[in-house]
Amino acid sequence: MHSQCSEKHEGGYVQATNPHLKSMKEDFLYHFNLGTATHDLPAMFGDVKFVCVGGSPARMEEFIKYIAGELGLASPDGEYPNLCEGTDRYAMYKIGPVLSVSHGIGVPSTSVMMHELIKLLHHAHCSDVIVVRLGTSGGIGLKPGTVVVTKQAVDATFRPQFEQWILGKPVVRGTELDAELAKELLQCGKELAEFETVFGNTMCSMDFYEGQARLDGAFCSYTEEDKQKYLDSAYAAGVRNFEMESTLIAAMCKLSNIRAAVLCVTLLDRLKGDQVTSPHEVLKRFEQHPQILMGHYIKKKLKSYQKK
Ligand code: R2B
Numbered sequence: 001m002h003s004q005c006s007e008k009h010e011g012g013y014v015q016a017t018n019p020h021l022k023s024m025k026e027d028f029l030y031h032f033n034l035g036t037a038t039h040d041l042p043a044m045f046g047d048v049k050f051v052c053v054g055g056s057p058a059r060m061e062e063f064i065k066y067i068a069g070e071l072g073l074a075s076p077d078g079e080y081p082n083l084c085e086g087t088d089r090y091a092m093y094k095i096g097p098v099l100s101v102s103h104g105i106g107v108p109s110t111s112v113m114m115h116e117l118i119k120l121l122h123h124a125h126c127s128d129v130i131v132v133r134l135g136t137s138g139g140i141g142l143k144p145g146t147v148v149v150t151k152q153a154v155d156a157t158f159r160p161q162f163e164q165w166i167l168g169k170p171v172v173r174g175t176e177l178d179a180e181l182a183k184e185l186l187q188c189g190k191e192l193a194e195f196e197t198v199f200g201n202t203m204c205s206m207d208f209y210e211g212q213a214r215l216d217g218a219f220c221s222y223t224e225e226d227k228q229k230y231l232d233s234a235y236a237a238g239v240r241n242f243e244m245e246s247t248l249i250a251a252m253c254k255l256s257n258i259r260a261a262v263l264c265v266t267l268l269d270r271l272k273g274d275q276v277t278s279p280h281e282v283l284k285r286f287e288q289h290p291q292i293l294m295g296h297y298i299k300k301k302l303k304s305y306q307k308k
């Protein structure tokens with residue numbers, strides 16, 4: 001079994017910079033039910049290059065099925081094993097160089113998954129990995145179904161930062177995403193021309209209701225006018241969608257030497273309302289947009305590697 005603290009930190013290797021990892025005999029990734037003592041992580045995951053994360057386990061299973069078909073790697077029985085078997089916290093699927101992992105809703109759930117994902121990629125000696133969030137969001141002034149490629153992941157004050165509380169103190173981390181990757185993804189959206197794809201800043205909220213200026217939560221202490229002012233200020237700050245994980249994912253990938261991007265489809269236009277009421281089939285189709293875009297990107301990249 002490989003030690004969990006490879007010295008291969010340089011270059012494109014995924015970094016788990018925690019110095020305490022070095023003194024651990026083994027590392028059990030509890031919420032994945034995978035560990036360095038029980039699994040050969042380099043053999044299982046060493047070839048991963050494209051890590052796609054998204055909220056719902058079912059959507060991440062659909063994505064792996066979709067990508068398997070696109071890459072000509074479809075399983076003959078149509079089954080794709082969940083690699084996090086034995087736990088229902090997260091679901092994880094792999095096909096060739098593509099890993100698809102669910103993160104649940106919001107920063108706390110996503111943070112746990114990302115810690116273990118980064119350690120998994122590190123223990124597996126993965127290199128030149130990208131992490132892309134394929135998500136849903138509320139659009140600001142966009143036609144529902146539009147995919148927003150995040151330029152800057154910003155907090156509720158529209159600053160590109162993520163605040164992590166450590167030992168009772170707030171630590172502010174930067175949320176820069178990979179500009180080149182974002183450009184390439186936008187280009188893929190334009191090439192597909194199946195749906196609108198735009199660049200925009202993404203506001204990451206700690207909540208779906210009050211945190212996103214909705215009027216339909218269980219509580220609301222502001223007026224419709226206050227809400228409108230906040231949405232207008234978001235738009236003026238270049239924000240084109242609201243969701244709940246982008247700043248955390250950006251900050252954690254930045255700390256780990258991982259190029260990251262965020263691709264979220266807008267399910268509604270928040271300038272027109274708060275409730276997500278489109279028919280199920282319409283929402284299902286919208287959810288496929290980031291997957292289709294990502295599929296196009298992965299195929300393009302794999303083709304370019306073959307040419308080299
Ligand atoms: C988008 O959709 C979810 C809330 O419905 C949340 O995970 C997000 O970021």
Ligand code: URA
Nearest residue numbers: 136137138242243244
């Ligand atoms: N996800 C969000 O976080 N907000 C929305 O409005 C829609 C999806």
